[in-house]
Amino acid sequence: MSTYVERFPAExxxxxxxxxxxxVSLAIGxxxxxxxxxxxxxxxxxxxxxxxxxxxxxxxxxxxxxAFTIWFLVGVxxxxxxxxxxxxxxxxRFTWSWYGLMSLGTALAGxxxxxxFVDDWPIxxxxxxxxxxxxxAPLQAHPMFYLGLAIFIVGTWVAGVDWxxxxxxxxxxxxxxxxxxxxxxxxxxxxxxxIATLGVAVAVLAFLLPWSLGLLETVNPLLTRxxxxxxxxxxxxxxxxxxxxxxxxxxxxISGGRLFSDPLARxxxxxxxxxxxxxxxxxxxxxPGISEGFKFIAMTNTMFLLLPSLLTAFTxxxxxxxxxxxxxxxxxxxxxxxxxxxxPAFTGMALAGLMFAAGGFSGMINAGMNINYLVHNxxxxxxHFHLTVGTAxxxxxxxxxxxxxxxxxxxxxxSRPLALVQVVLWFVGMTFMSNAMHRAGLLGIPRxxxxxxxxxxxxxxxxxxxxxLNAQIALGGTLxxxxxxxxxxxxxxxxxxxxxSEIETSVIPEPLSGPEDSPLVLDNLKxxxxxxxxxxxxxxxxxxxxxxxxxxxxxxxGRAFPMSLxxxxxxxxxxxxxxxxx
Amino acid sequence: xxxxQYERYWLIAALVLIVAIIATVTYGAxxxxxxMIDDSEETVDPDALGEHxxxxxxxxxxxxxxxxxxxxxxxQFSYEPGGSPDPPIEVPAGSEVTFYVTSEDVIHSFSVxxxxxxxxxxxxxxxxxxxxxxxxxEYGLLCNEYCGELHHDMEGEIIVHPEEEFDLxxxxxVDAPEQVDAGxxxxxxVTLANERHQERSTTLAFEFDGDEQREDxxxxxxxxxxxxxxxxxxxxxxxxxxxSVTVEDxxxxxxxxxxxLTVGEPEED
Numbered sequence: 001m002s003t004y005v006e007r008f009p010a011e012x013x014x015x016x017x018x019x020x021x022x023x024v025s026l027a028i029g030x031x032x033x034x035x036x037x038x039x040x041x042x043x044x045x046x047x048x049x050x051x052x053x054x055x056x057x058x059x060x061x062x063x064x065x066x067a068f069t070i071w072f073l074v075g076v077x078x079x080x081x082x083x084x085x086x087x088x089x090x091x092x093r094f095t096w097s098w099y100g101l102m103s104l105g106t107a108l109a110g111x112x113x114x115x116x117f118v119d120d121w122p123i124x125x126x127x128x129x130x131x132x133x134x135x136x137a138p139l140q141a142h143p144m145f146y147l148g149l150a151i152f153i154v155g156t157w158v159a160g161v162d163w164x165x166x167x168x169x170x171x172x173x174x175x176x177x178x179x180x181x182x183x184x185x186x187x188x189x190x191x192x193x194x195i196a197t198l199g200v201a202v203a204v205l206a207f208l209l210p211w212s213l214g215l216l217e218t219v220n221p222l223l224t225r226x227x228x229x230x231x232x233x234x235x236x237x238x239x240x241x242x243x244x245x246x247x248x249x250x251x252x253x254i255s256g257g258r259l260f261s262d263p264l265a266r267x268x269x270x271x272x273x274x275x276x277x278x279x280x281x282x283x284x285x286x287x288p289g290i291s292e293g294f295k296f297i298a299m300t301n302t303m304f305l306l307l308p309s310l311l312t313a314f315t316x317x318x319x320x321x322x323x324x325x326x327x328x329x330x331x332x333x334x335x336x337x338x339x340x341x342x343x344p345a346f347t348g349m350a351l352a353g354l355m356f357a358a359g360g361f362s363g364m365i366n367a368g369m370n371i372n373y374l375v376h377n378x379x380x381x382x383x384h385f386h387l388t389v390g391t392a393x394x395x396x397x398x399x400x401x402x403x404x405x406x407x408x409x410x411x412x413x414x415s416r417p418l419a420l421v422q423v424v425l426w427f428v429g430m431t432f433m434s435n436a437m438h439r440a441g442l443l444g445i446p447r448x449x450x451x452x453x454x455x456x457x458x459x460x461x462x463x464x465x466x467x468x469l470n471a472q473i474a475l476g477g478t479l480x481x482x483x484x485x486x487x488x489x490x491x492x493x494x495x496x497x498x499x500x501s502e503i504e505t506s507v508i509p510e511p512l513s514g515p516e517d518s519p520l521v522l523d524n525l526k527x528x529x530x531x532x533x534x535x536x537x538x539x540x541x542x543x544x545x546x547x548x549x550x551x552x553x554x555x556x557x558g559r560a561f562p563m564s565l566x567x568x569x570x571x572x573x574x575x576x577x578x579x580x581x582x
Numbered sequence: 583x584x585x586x587q588y589e590r591y592w593l594i595a596a597l598v599l600i601v602a603i604i605a606t607v608t609y610g611a612x613x614x615x616x617x618m619i620d621d622s623e624e625t626v627d628p629d630a631l632g633e634h635x636x637x638x639x640x641x642x643x644x645x646x647x648x649x650x651x652x653x654x655x656x657x658q659f660s661y662e663p664g665g666s667p668d669p670p671i672e673v674p675a676g677s678e679v680t681f682y683v684t685s686e687d688v689i690h691s692f693s694v695x696x697x698x699x700x701x702x703x704x705x706x707x708x709x710x711x712x713x714x715x716x717x718x719x720e721y722g723l724l725c726n727e728y729c730g731e732l733h734h735d736m737e738g739e740i741i742v743h744p745e746e747e748f749d750l751x752x753x754x755x756v757d758a759p760e761q762v763d764a765g766x767x768x769x770x771x772v773t774l775a776n777e778r779h780q781e782r783s784t785t786l787a788f789e790f791d792g793d794e795q796r797e798d799x800x801x802x803x804x805x806x807x808x809x810x811x812x813x814x815x816x817x818x819x820x821x822x823x824x825x826s827v828t829v830e831d832x833x834x835x836x837x838x839x840x841x842x843l844t845v846g847e848p849e850e851d
Contacts, residue, residue, distance in 0.1 A: 050731075050732075050734060051731030051732070053734075054728065054731060054733070057728075130731070132728055136688075136689050136727075138687070138688050138689075138705065139688050139689075139728075139729075139730065220706065221688075221689060221704050221705050221706060222704050222706065222707055225689070225704070260586070260589075261584075261585070261586065261589065263583050263584065263585070264585065264589065284702075285618065285619070286619050286691075286700060286701050286702045286709075287619065287702045287704060287707075288619050288620070288621070288623065288701065288702065288703075288704055288707040288708055288709035288710070289621050289625070289704065289706075289707035290620070290621055291620050291621045292611075292617075292618040292620045295618055295620075296611075299604070299607060300604055303600045303603050303604050304600060306596070306599070306600055306603075307596055307597070307600060310592070310596035310599070311589075311592070311593065311596065314588075314589055314592045315589075318586075318588075318589070364603060367603075368603065368606070368607050368610075369607050369610075369611070369618065370607060370610040370611060370616040370618070371610075371698075373616075373698035373699075373700045374698045374700070376700055376726075377691055377693070377700070377726035377727055378726065443696070444693070444695040444696050444722075444724075446693070446724055446725075446726035447726065448726070448727070448728040448733070449726070449728075449733060449734045450733070450734045451734040452734065454722060454724065454737045455737065456722055456737055456738070456739045457695060457720070457721070457722025457737075457739070458722075459695065459696075460696065513584050513586070517583060517584040518583055519583050546621065550621065550624075550625050550707075551625045551706050551707070555705075555706050556625040556626060556627050556628070556706040557627035557628050557629045557630065557705075557706065558627075558628040558629060558687070558705045558706060559629065559687070561658075561687060561688050561730065563730070563731075
């Protein structure tokens, strides 16, 4: 038995189905990204009515960082658990049930967002959710958006139960064995996710959903925002940990070697479990109503969160070097030539790792509490996260797809050269776009803005010009969209490919330093969960209590601002009165 | 646990880097004194800012020898003051200026372009920032948090004046008759308040029926002067006439008052 689909045909179907939803979301999200780069750089006036930009931006954000990433990673997690425990899922019906919940959630939230492209629907009237990925109250989306989000998250919770259940049954049969590394990674990631999603679950179910249904009159905008970031930062690690998993498991194998250290990999995932959540307030350095001390604690935790990423950098490079030397590589740097650069899965992941290093450095700037004032909400920030989630995660997912697809379909990858072009094109496009976004942010150009040009002032570029930066961003965005298009061609080509020869085995080789070298305490998931919860309680109890004490559970007043205002009315008022009424 | 020697070195280097970054941030806060936006202000009701002690009086106020406060309300999609239709924010150079910013609707930002003066503006909360502008110049002001479909139009301006040219005059009252008999003199008495803490001089321009009278006035710090303009109605026909009085202090913000004077018998309705 060699390929995954031969060993686990039913599970392979689940994974394929998850991947396909992920790729459709990627296609929609990427198209939106192209429209944005062309419009906001002034290259083409894509939207005659600039308000449409925000519907596009919401679609881009939610479809990519929620649907594309999470649908992909649940597929990867099914693969990781079933292969490393060497057993299928306990109940296929149960597995399809979380698939169904996630699909329902995706559909509801997705429809609410996409409906924003049309002003008025028959019967239901205006439906929209132009609230962006962060949905800060008192901007208000249609209830269907919040409901979809909640159902989607519950779906991921049930998926986690599925994987814990597999591990539990396996453990009864293998009481003395260490948790296999891939399953260990899945379980620690899911424990982190359970803690992290509590924030958004409370924000949506206790406040935003009832408020959008008219059951609550007001909400406390600072409270719901803080609950969002309770989730909004760790969600980053929910995207990143599966990418790390690919770097730990697939990259050494494809390099021709073995993972450098199993114990350090476990340490890294435990650090993510305990440090991911008590950091969210670093997104709120500029928020009034949160004291400097709480911001300082979040800053310190955030900086220590650099540790697992720095450790990963070492392990990944060391594993690649080991692989290269197995393939005959020699010299201080000469071994780099012996790596399998012709393999798109390898090259994509290696380039993703390289870009992540750059993204990590701009992230250190963001995390610096005082220098953050210079870059907060500027174009610098999307420059940063297009390197992290937009490359470290997205490119790793796409590259690993080239390894997964033959495993899941039993079919040979359609056009390896095309796949290679795709990953390199992503790297080149992102170099242009992200670098220019960082620079534009330093000039003060804001993020999330349809037309960042103003009547009263201009942005002054020290080096180059705003026009040059815009050209680079538009060029980069176009190359990235082209790259996604090629990716989809390869995926569809492979799915329709008849050939099924010479697919490598799916077995992951043993690490150089195996689990026998890691202390048993690393596998004590209860202990690490308790520590994680204690850190969250320490980091969040006082800030949340203070916010509620200051402004009340439902806030000090204010109204809802539904994002379904008829845009024609607004424009008419502008035209007749020259300014908006207050 | 078996950790490779190089990996151990790397681990130590990583920890040193982390501690060093935390140390620089701490030095920035404690040593240089970069203050963070915090929770020093009480919450406010975003629907009742008109009755709020601070936000019912938007704009710049002098509060000490060299200290000013600027109260700003962000709204969809401008700033009061700062953006259209309100005048720009005006402050003197070389002084300690504290901004108090809140929102009457959704979350905005208050971001001065090309500087690190940047804060979120959250309804119900008040953001405060103390800034010293070194030289007289103009800054753009923008909202960098998505706030609705015209978010990209939300902008404003901050004008920093030389300290010696900066004025804060107000006209708290005008004592003017509504009607005089033809041939009588009408006296219009303007109270000019200097809200700066230093003595300041300016010119009042009074206009009546196309004729202008100008009067130079010097007002002590934090006090008022009364200036009386006299209108001779001898040559005027019975009618309604408009008057206006304007402070010509060189500020962008216009301080003026206007009214009407009826000469002769008021028309019966």
